[in-house]
Amino acid sequence: MTAGSPQEETLTDRVRSAILDGDFVPNQRLVEADVCEQFGAARAAVRETFKELAGEGLVEILRNKGARVRAISREEAVEITEVRMVLEGLSAAKAAERVTPEQATRLREIVGDMREAVAVNDVDRYSELNAALHAEIRAIAGHRTSAAIIERLGAQVVRHKFRLARQPGRAAVSLPQHELIVAAIVARDPEAAQTAMQQHLRSVTKALEAGPT
Amino acid sequence: MTAGSPQEETLTDRVRSAILDGDFVPNQRLVEADVCEQFGAARAAVRETFKELAGEGLVEILRNKGARVRAISREEAVEITEVRMVLEGLSAAKAAERVTPEQATRLREIVGDMREAVAVNDVDRYSELNAALHAEIRAIAGHRTSAAIIERLGAQVVRHKFRLARQPGRAAVSLPQHELIVAAIVARDPEAAQTAMQQHLRSVTKALEAGPT
DNA sequence: TTCGACAATATTATGAACAATCCGTGCGTG
DNA sequence: CACGCACGGATTGTTCATAATATTGTCGAA
Structure with missing residues (x-):
């Protein structure tokens, strides 16, 4: 995040990418031997990777039954989105406290581009x-704890996310909300920023719940 | 959490408990061989446990340098508390939507006891x-995602937490806030519940930042 | 035909051995 | 005396082999 150490890509990263890219589909069994061969790694390493990814919520491990890609239900996706949104609200509030003029300009630029889009x-x-x-707001907030959680949760819902953004008329609804959020941050008003982000939340979850089955 | 499967206690749980109980102090090196002997486990298992606990933020792993109990700075503790609080706010809002009369009674009971304390x-x-x-509110909310994160974060700050609760006059400040939160939940008013919890947050973080060095 | 017990197979869990890496120590040299 | 450097002990990282466990397929009897 801050200092990108170029250190070699670890096995965990590679497997995670594979899951995120859809090379492994939800509920697919992850047989240790197969993954070993596929990535040219040893069993122990694969094993550790599974445990690590289990901690991130990307795979689930069943005792004596191995690992599989965790399938995230609709309800769970909604929950995750709710959590992300309140954390983004916190980030927005923090960002409002710490934003610099340069950063404010950058935010306004992005919103302008959104309007155009x-x-x-x-x-x-x-x-x-x-x-x-959202990434810019997180960066301005400088709140590593929430940023880390937000990003981890985001990885879990990649497969669900696209549905929302593509609902017809969705952008028309969320654009003014984003404008409000940015306005509050630029005005250095934490409470307003958080409130605006929260309303954005309600709108998003409502859209999710009303979405396609 | 919901259905407690009595399944045997795993090594990870035992090591985690050891850390939480203070058997391992922050920054203490966790030498694999030692931990192996202490818990009568194989190195591979210990290794996996470390990775898992690293994912939970309880230990940190340095490449070729082993694992150690992660020390959490004051700033980080504040961040964690902030995150917990907004998540509790979300829980409060959800609880307000779903609370049953029996649960409402239970909440009132607890607050009554707090008043007495x-x-x-x-x-x-x-x-x-x-x-x-707070646990009761989480249970009523039925929001597993946020509950899981809240509990994980709680584990990280066990060593910091006690300081806050013991600040003189702290209870006198937070009691009415808790009363407000419960009142909003019982009244089935999500927005008020969340707002009340949020104010509670501001109060708590302020107390933390102003606290002892 | 269908149900249940049993054996065969696949897969994970564990354990031991080996190789790579890091850190402190002591020696030698300027 | 200070600095650099090579060496040795300790610790982690990796690999392979073995035991334990669950799943699947098969056979026989009701």
């Missing part, structure tokens, strides 16, 4: 900017 | 009831 109906770009905005 | 200046009992109240 909505105007031309570019959902991909909007989704991208959405992520960028 | 304050009256007789019993800080231990107050601290205990405080934990019970």
Whole structure:
């Protein structure tokens, strides 16, 4: 995050990427021997990796039954999103306390781009900017604990997330909310920032619950 | 949490307990061979346990330098508490949506006991009831994701926590806040519950930052 | 045909041995 | 006397072999 040590990519990272990229699908069994061969690693290393990823919630381990890619239910995805949103609210409040003029400018830029993306109906770009905005807010907040949790949870719902961003008219709803959040941060008003982010939360979870089955 | 499977206590649980109980102090090196002998386990198992606990933030692993009990700085403890509190806020809101009359009674009971504990200046009992109240709210909320994170973070700050509860006059400040939270939940008002919990948060973090060095 | 016990197989769990790496120590040299 | 350097002990990282366990398939009897 802060200092990117270029240190060699660990096995855990590679397996995690494989899961996130969809090379392993949810509920797929992860047989140690197979994964060993596939990544050219030893069993022990694979084993440790599974435990580590289990801690991150990406795989689940059943005693004497091995590991499998954890499938995340709709309800769980909603819960995760709820948690992420309150943490983003906290980040927004912190960001409002610490934002510098340069950072404020950057935030305004992103929102401007979002507005434009909505105007031309570019959902991909909007989704991208959405992520960028939230990441920027986290960075400004400088709150490592919440940032770490947010990112970990985000990894768990990659497979669910896309559905939301693509709901028709979704961007039109969330854009003004984002504008409000940024305005509050730029105005250095933590409470308003958090409140704005919270309303954003309610809107998002409502959309999720009303979404496709 | 919900269904306690009596399944035998795993090595990870035992090591975690050891850390939480203070058998291993922060920054203490955890030499694999020693831990092996102490718990009568194989190195591979110990190794996996370390990775797992590292994921939980209780130990940190340095490449080729082994594991040690992670020491949590004051700033980090504050961050963790902030995160816990917003998550408790979320729980409070959810609890307000789902609370049953029986559960409402239980909450009122706890607050009543807290009031009494304050009256007789019993800080231990107050601290205990405080934990019970928050646990009850989490249970009512039925929000497993946030509950899991809250508990994990709680484990990380056990060594810091006690300081806060014992600040003189602390209970007198937090009691009315707790009363407000419970009132909002019982009234089935999610927004008020969350707001009340949030104010509780501000109060707590302020106390933490102003606390002893 | 269907149910249950039993054996075969696949897979994980554990244990022991080996190799790579780090850290402190003592020696030698400028 | 200070600095650098090589060496040795300690510890982790890796690999392979073995035991324990669960799953699956098969056979026989009701």
